[in-house]
Amino acid sequence: MAGRVAMAILLVASGATAAAAAGGAERRAEVVNTQVQRKIDVSTQFAKVVTTYTVKGTSGSYKFALPADAQDHLAFMSVTMDKAELEFELDAPSPGRDSAGEGLMLYSAAVELPQNKEEVKIAVGAVVRVKAVYTDVLTAFPKEITQLEEQSVVFASTLLAPSPYKTVKQTTTLKLASPKILSMTEAPNKRSVKSDQVTYGPFEDVPPFANGGELRIHYVNHAAFAKATSCLREIEVSNWGNIAVEEHYDLVHAGAKMKGGFSRMDYMAKKHAELPNPSFRKLDAYLPAGASDIYYRDNIGNISTSTVRHNLGGVELSLLSRFPMYGGWKNAWYQGYNLPTEVRE
Known part of the structure; x- marks a missing residue:
């Protein structure tokens, strides 16, 4: 009889120890x-x-x-x-x-x-x-x-x-x-x-x-709220080692819409005084290394207000639109460049 009691006590103690260990593991996992x-x-x-x-x-x-x-x-x-x-x-x-x-x-x-x-x-x-x-x-x-x-x-x-x-x-x-x-x-x-x-x-x-x-x-917030509503990239691969890339963009100023007329005088006055302005003209594009013969055009023709800088990681293209972009105003243009076939984007 004493042996059975001792065995029961041992089982209860073992169960309590296991429960305590499980509880400790749960606490550790918290x-x-x-x-x-x-x-x-x-x-x-x-x-x-x-x-x-x-x-x-x-x-x-x-x-x-x-x-x-x-x-x-x-x-x-x-x-x-x-x-x-x-x-x-x-x-x-x-x-x-x-x-x-x-x-x-x-x-x-x-x-x-x-x-x-x-x-x-x-x-x-x-x-x-x-x-x-x-x-x-x-x-x-x-x-x-x-x-x-x-x-x-x-x-x-x-x-x-x-x-x-x-x-x-x-x-x-x-x-x-x-x-x-x-x-x-x-x-x-x-x-x-x-x-x-x-x-x-x-x-x-x-x-x-x-x-x-x-x-x-x-x-x-006078940040440039430039939003591309449409983007299209066309890639032409020739048999003579050249890849021609052309990208078409439709852009809108997605900030507060401008009401009333536009004054060139007020625009230039703010620009020269370096006052905050909710409009923007400059956009930056990053092209792959090796890009050449870069162009920037719209429906009117070639746009000459662009700057190209060659960096170690690629080519940075800075674009200036023909007119400042105010809220609700839209713009469209296309740009392109050539790549040798050994260059991968």
């Missing part, structure tokens, strides 16, 4: 963001968002969230850890997994687990950096301006970068096109402004999927 720093650059016509996650814990992957309503505007995204590129994939076929993550697209990036003491730094504080570039997310307000008025835009996002993990500390910093801020989201004791830079936070003990509410800022 992922926590010790710090999240989000930097949003809206000084041009694009929104460039770099979110840096300092991660503690071990897991076979790291999950991050992006707003679902911005996916159609996502032009570029990359994920790195300690400067090494990480592969990532969409973690869910539909926005959010539950009510907490509704309105979000979850992505999963492969992260290697620490295998020995030399790699334990990954579990202690890995740095995962997500870079994303968005187009057409800056809204001109007002939508129409005169030639002498300043162009202002509105950018809307969230105060926090939502994450499926708990975050100890988080900040959001915006880089604007100018220090002229017309309005912005209030955040008592959590907002600081320094010239053209606005910082929100730090916010502490942020629960999973929290976004902090709407972030909205209205500011002056």
Whole structure:
């Protein structure tokens, strides 16, 4: 009888030890963001968002969230850890997994687990950096301006970068096109402004999927809102060692539309005084190394206002349009060059 009791006690103790070990493993596997720093650059016509996650814990992957309503505007995204590129994939076929993550697209990036003491730094504080570039997310307000008025835009996002993990500390910093801020989201004791830079936070003990509410800022932005509505490239390969490339572009100024007439005198006065101007003329094109016989034309004929610079990595072509481009104005042209067949684009 005593032996059976001893055996039962031993089994119970073994079960408790296994449960404790499992609980410890689960705790070790818990992922926590010790710090999240989000930097949003809206000084041009694009929104460039770099979110840096300092991660503690071990897991076979790291999950991050992006707003679902911005996916159609996502032009570029990359994920790195300690400067090494990480592969990532969409973690869910539909926005959010539950009510907490509704309105979000979850992505999963492969992260290697620490295998020995030399790699334990990954579990202690890995740095995962997500870079994303968005187009057409800056809204001109007002939508129409005169030639002498300043162009202002509105950018809307969230105060926090939502994450499926708990975050100890988080900040959001915006880089604007100018220090002229017309309005912005209030955040008592959590907002600081320094010239053209606005910082929100730090916010502490942020629960999973929290976004902090709407972030909205209205500011002056005279960047060139150049948008190509149509691009066509024609490539002709000859049997005599030459590749002829011709590119056709339709362009529009996608900023605030200009209302009223155009004054050449007002335009030149602003130009000579070096005052901010919502119009633009210059565009840059980057051609492959070895490009020659470069031309720049429109329906009228050859346009002589272009400059070519040869660099080690290729050829830089600077173009000046026949007229300044104001909001809503359109332009069309084509450019071309030749390449020897041994050059690959």
